[in-house]
Amino acid sequence: xxxxxxxxxxxxxxxxxxxxxxxxxxxxxxxxxxxxxxxxxxxxxxxxxxxxxxxxxxxxxxxxxxxxxxxxxxxxxxxxxxxxxxxxxxxxxxxxxxxxxxxxxxxxxxxxxxxxxxxxxxxxxxxxxxxxxxxxxxxxxxxxxxxxxxxxxxxxxxxxxxxxx
Amino acid sequence: xxxxxxxxxxxxxxxxxxxxxxxxxxxxxxxxxxxxxxxxxxxxxxxxxxxxxxxxxxxxxxxxxxxxxxxxxxxxxxxxxxxxxxxxxxxxxxxxxxxxxxxxxxxxxxxxxxxxxxxxxxxxxxxxxxxxxxxxxxxxxxxxxxxxxxxxxxxxxxxxxxxxxxxxxxxxxxxxxxxxxxxxxxxxxxxxxxxxxxxxxxxxxxxxxxxxxxxxxxxxxxxxxxxxxxxxxxxxxxxxxxxxxxxxxxxxxxxxxxxxxxxxxxxxxxxxxxxxxxxxxxxxxxxxxxxxxxxxxxx
Numbered sequence: 001x002x003x004x005x006x007x008x009x010x011x012x013x014x015x016x017x018x019x020x021x022x023x024x025x026x027x028x029x030x031x032x033x034x035x036x037x038x039x040x041x042x043x044x045x046x047x048x049x050x051x052x053x054x055x056x057x058x059x060x061x062x063x064x065x066x067x068x069x070x071x072x073x074x075x076x077x078x079x080x081x082x083x084x085x086x087x088x089x090x091x092x093x094x095x096x097x098x099x100x101x102x103x104x105x106x107x108x109x110x111x112x113x114x115x116x117x118x119x120x121x122x123x124x125x126x127x128x129x130x131x132x133x134x135x136x137x138x139x140x141x142x143x144x145x146x147x148x149x150x151x152x153x154x155x156x157x158x159x160x161x162x163x164x165x
Numbered sequence: 166x167x168x169x170x171x172x173x174x175x176x177x178x179x180x181x182x183x184x185x186x187x188x189x190x191x192x193x194x195x196x197x198x199x200x201x202x203x204x205x206x207x208x209x210x211x212x213x214x215x216x217x218x219x220x221x222x223x224x225x226x227x228x229x230x231x232x233x234x235x236x237x238x239x240x241x242x243x244x245x246x247x248x249x250x251x252x253x254x255x256x257x258x259x260x261x262x263x264x265x266x267x268x269x270x271x272x273x274x275x276x277x278x279x280x281x282x283x284x285x286x287x288x289x290x291x292x293x294x295x296x297x298x299x300x301x302x303x304x305x306x307x308x309x310x311x312x313x314x315x316x317x318x319x320x321x322x323x324x325x326x327x328x329x330x331x332x333x334x335x336x337x338x339x340x341x342x343x344x345x346x347x348x349x350x351x352x353x354x355x356x357x358x359x360x361x362x363x364x365x366x367x368x369x370x371x372x373x374x375x376x377x378x379x380x381x382x383x384x385x386x387x388x389x390x391x392x393x394x395x396x397x398x399x400x401x402x403x404x405x406x407x408x409x410x411x412x413x414x415x416x417x418x419x420x421x422x423x424x425x426x427x428x429x430x431x432x433x434x435x436x437x438x439x440x441x442x443x444x445x446x447x448x449x450x451x452x453x454x455x456x457x458x459x460x461x462x463x464x
Contacts, residue, residue, distance in 0.1 A: 019217060037358050041373040069214070069366045072374065073244075074358035075321040079332055088322075092217050099215040107365035108214050115223070119206040120175035128179055135186055135440065140178055141203040146272045150226060153268050154219040156212065 001058070010059040014097070019089035026051045026085045032077035038070050045070050047077050047087050054094070063098040069105050099159050109161045116148040116157065167292060169239035170231040171199040172249070172282075174395075175207050177241050181395035183440030187424035188241055188285055190438040194301065194431055195293055199239065202230055210248035210318075211362070224252035225265045228282075229274040237281040239288055243394035244362070247318025249282040250325035284319055286393045286423055287329060290337050298344040303432035308456045309347035309388045311426070312418075313338040314378075314401070316394035317358050332356075341423060342391060345430035354381040361396035372411075375404040379416050388454050393423045402444065419446050429455070 014020045032047040033039050039046055045067045053062050062068065068091060077087040098104065111121040118124060119142035129139065151157055177184050192199050209223030227249060231238050240246040256262045256278055266275050283291070289298065320332040330337045333356070342349040357378050360371030379401070382390060392398050398420055405416040421444060428439040435441045435448050442448055 017217075037360075037374055037377075038363065038370060041377070042370055070363055070370055072317075072358050072360050072363040072371065073210075074317040075247075076317075076356075076358075079321055079323060089217075092213050095214050096216055104215050105366050108211060111211055111365075112215065112219075115207045115212070119204075120179070121207055121211070122175055122179045124179070131182060132178070135182055137178070137182060137185060137189075138201055142206065143204065144206070146204065146226065147206040147223065149272050150222050150268060151212075151219055153271065154216050154222060156216040156219040159215050 001061075006057040008057060010057040010062075011055050013059075014054050014090070014093055017093045017096075019086065020093040022083070022085045023051065023054065023090055025083040026055075026087075027083065028052055029082065031080050031082060032085075032087050035076035035080045037074060037076070038072055042067075042070065047091070050094070051085075051087065051090070054090075062094060063101055064103060068094055068098060102160060104159055104161065106161050109159060112151065112156055112159070115144060116151055117144045118142055119144045119147050167196065167288075168198040168200060168236060169288070170202050170205075170234065170236040172205060172208070172227065172231075172238045172240045172242075172245055174240070174242040174245040176399070177395040181398055181422070183425065183443040184241055184395050184398065184422045187422060187428045187433070187439040190433055191289075191424045191428050191431065192239075192285075194433075195289075195298075197239075197288070197292075200234065200236060202234065204230055208242075208245040208248040209252075210244045211365075213248075220248065221252055221255065222265065222268055224249050225256065225269060225276050226272065226274060228252060228256070228280045229269055229276040232276055232280045233274070237283070240282060240284050241394075242396065243284065243316030243318040244396060245318075246282060246284040247321060247325070251322055253278075253280060253282055254322075254325045284393065286319070286338060286341055289427075290341060291329075295340050295344045298341070298427065302344070302346055302430045304430055304455065306346040306426070306430050306455060307348070309454065310386055311342050311347045311349050312352055312382055312385065312387045312390045313342055313349050313355065314359070314390060314392045314397055315356070316392065316397050319393065338391070338393060338423065342426065345427055347388075347426065347430075350385060350387060352381055352385055354378045359392075359394075359397040359400040361400050364400065371400065372404050372407060375400050376408055376412075379405060379408070379418060382418055383416065387418070389421045389426070390418050391421050391423055391426055395422070398422055420444060421446075
């Protein structure tokens with residue numbers, strides 16, 4: 001990678017999202033990485049490195065990286081950050097941007113479709129209805145109509161599974 | 166009488182029915198009325214991955230539905246708890262609330278900011294209290310050694326749970342386990358995440374997190390791992406079997422959901438009230454562990 005390919009544009013783009021405003025406060029101490037359970041078992045996933053890559057302007061390398069989706073959302077990174085940087089939120093901003101460019105994993109897109117249909121991420125099958133009846137649990141009456149209406153306002157229904165991830 | 170809107174989420178009422186069953190049973194015994202709201206939807210936490218706004222709108226919809234009925238929310242899933250409590254916190258900002266309300270309008274809803282969201286364990290801890298829970302205990306569980314697992318979103322983001330427990334050194338589930346008479350142990354990987362939110366993207370990575378915790382627990386003398394979230398439950402219960410196949414191990418730590426443990430101490434029917442058999446635990450083994458001769462099937 002050449003120095004001339006780097007620049008502040010990507011950082012500015014990321015920080016234009018309210019959730020990522022705090023990125024500038026990161027001084028790369030690595031407390032996030034030290035507390036990250038994914039990093040512990042998978043060295044390549046590294047919150048500090050990702051924050052640095054955003055600051056350097058490595059747009060394509062960050063957004064196309066399959067690793068950004070590996071986060072297990074434990075939120076240790078933000079919990080322990082001495083600068084109160086919300087890396088969890090910043091990562092969500094990065095994933096949102098990556099999704100718009102077609103990098104979202106199939107599983108998350110599939111879940112959204114389910115919610116628009118059923119209101120929840122699973123189908124309510126006949127088998128399940130029978131299981132619930134057997135345990136005297138009330139029938140589930142979820143319905144995706146409302147969820148569909150509101151999700152359409154965000155454009156999430158247009159996020160396409162382009163098979164890049 | 167305490168009344169709450171019961172927020173079941175997606176996974177509990179479809180895959181971990183015993184969590185719902187045992188929660189409903191203990192609440193009934195403790196005078197907590199649970200109101201089912203048919204138009205609740207997914208809390209939105211996973212949708213935040215592809216659209217933070219979509220996640221917030223789904224959460225807000227649920228808050229508005231509870232507020233319409235004048236109820237606070239009782240959750241079972243740790244992730245729903247975190248997502249909804251974080252939305253409550255965000256919506257304290259009138260600017261964000263106005264923006265969200267302008268969108269909720271399309272589904273005839275409005276949120277004014279009046280709903281409190283708490284996990285069932287927190288409600289037991291704060292509203293009933295450890296002392297009153299102890300009074301309800303009918304069966305001595307003092308032989309049992311239990312490993313508690315809290316679930317990340319039970320206490321994080323910390324700003325959304327102001328003053329309740331400490332995410333880095335949590336204690337409330339320890340106290341709730343003690344209330345049943347059982348002994349809660351401490352262990353090195355107590356705060357390690359179950360990996361549930363990585364699972365849909367990378368099963369291997371998620372499974373490795375389960376392996377780290379179970380390897381640790383296999384060295385301890387425990388009777389059960391007790392969790393308070395159905396996703397943590399599914400990871401620890403389901404992935405032990407997968408790991409056994411893959412690595413030729415013999416992982417066999419039984420997993421309970423906290424309301425099942427409390428319910429057993431309160432004398433609930435192990436099958437009909439608590440669904441212990443659905444955890445893959447034989448009721449004979451369970452009563453043997455408890456060291457008491459339980460008439461566990463009432464009929």
